[in-house]
Amino acid sequence: MRKNTSNSKLLQTRVLFLLCMLTTPFLLNGCSQLTSTSSNNHTAIVSPDVTPASPTEGTINQENPQTPSTPPPETQDVEKEDEESTDLLGKDSSTSTDSSSEDEELLLTADEARMLIEEKIDMRIYAVTLLSDSLSINGNDYYQFVVSEQAMAIEPTLIVNKYDGTITCLAADGAITSYSTYPLYNPLTDAVCDWNGIYKRHISQSETNATLLMAQGDSTSFEFCIDSINNSLNMGQLYGVATIQGNTATFNDGAGFLLIFTMTSDGLTVTESGINIYAGHNVTFNGDYTFEKEFTLKDKITSDKAIGLLKTLTPDDLDLPSSIVNYQVTSDDIILNVDNKICYTISVYDISGERDTLINTYYVAIDGSAIYRFDLTSLDRIMIYEAS
Numbered sequence: 001m002r003k004n005t006s007n008s009k010l011l012q013t014r015v016l017f018l019l020c021m022l023t024t025p026f027l028l029n030g031c032s033q034l035t036s037t038s039s040n041n042h043t044a045i046v047s048p049d050v051t052p053a054s055p056t057e058g059t060i061n062q063e064n065p066q067t068p069s070t071p072p073p074e075t076q077d078v079e080k081e082d083e084e085s086t087d088l089l090g091k092d093s094s095t096s097t098d099s100s101s102e103d104e105e106l107l108l109t110a111d112e113a114r115m116l117i118e119e120k121i122d123m124r125i126y127a128v129t130l131l132s133d134s135l136s137i138n139g140n141d142y143y144q145f146v147v148s149e150q151a152m153a154i155e156p157t158l159i160v161n162k163y164d165g166t167i168t169c170l171a172a173d174g175a176i177t178s179y180s181t182y183p184l185y186n187p188l189t190d191a192v193c194d195w196n197g198i199y200k201r202h203i204s205q206s207e208t209n210a211t212l213l214m215a216q217g218d219s220t221s222f223e224f225c226i227d228s229i230n231n232s233l234n235m236g237q238l239y240g241v242a243t244i245q246g247n248t249a250t251f252n253d254g255a256g257f258l259l260i261f262t263m264t265s266d267g268l269t270v271t272e273s274g275i276n277i278y279a280g281h282n283v284t285f286n287g288d289y290t291f292e293k294e295f296t297l298k299d300k301i302t303s304d305k306a307i308g309l310l311k312t313l314t315p316d317d318l319d320l321p322s323s324i325v326n327y328q329v330t331s332d333d334i335i336l337n338v339d340n341k342i343c344y345t346i347s348v349y350d351i352s353g354e355r356d357t358l359i360n361t362y363y364v365a366i367d368g369s370a371i372y373r374f375d376l377t378s379l380d381r382i383m384i385y386e387a388s
Contacts, residue, residue: 113143113160191247193263195222196296199289225337236279239335303331306344306364317384341365
């Protein structure tokens, strides 16, 4: 019994030795391929179907290792994990982009919001402190600040809309009111006015002797045209651009003459400063003006486009002997108020003779809505075109 057991163990030992001898080339082949591909980003998994080299092939060419045409299951799993990682990175990236895009929609940072308040008050006297950067009321997001003087808080607190920069007051009971109710409000610098409209100065209840048209282009300035006439039929007219500061605006002609507009709760006050070279004897633009009707500047055209619009009319409309193309047409850079419309003044000259002769004068609204012709018989302006 013992002898049979010993012989059996000896036989098993020989079989294992022979198996080791037979599988050595196979293992060497696998190790070679593993070594040759280890420099790649992913570790290569050698397929068990690879055939070991024959004795005539010698050593394996490591420069061109055999690559399986179909990745084994393990490789597919690795690639799948990489794809899933890429997908996750993509989702993270998109989430980050969405978050950044939301941040980009914010008009103001907390520091920028604080600066808006500091521009309105004397920082030599007052201090501005951020109370909250995450205040939300009725779906609107705000920064909340308190203004203090010598450590004494001034009520109510101020809130600044994160998206449009609007400053309002927030009372202790949660009521939101206009900044104009704030104790430090200064109408000379803080007022936001609408500088659009037609205003008139009346010398009696039924008689008007001055008209002011204003058309605001942006938050810093507006165009205006003002004309006046007195009882002696002396006239004055001025066109210009006024610079806005709070509820006041100023026109400066650069030669010492100023025209100051002050918006009040009842209307508008116009004040002259300097010598008015734009008005006749005893004619002035000074006075209180009352609001008459809305007027806004829409789609303003250039003087060249005004001339082009004029050239679309027939000789009969223009009261010319022949087509307007036979004449010299020029813009005189004079802006007039015609029928409550700000108009370019355009002159037509006959240049066929020794001297240029003025044939007629036309007025084209700067929004292109109307054209007027000066009638030499009635000495009045007649509308010859109106946009539909």
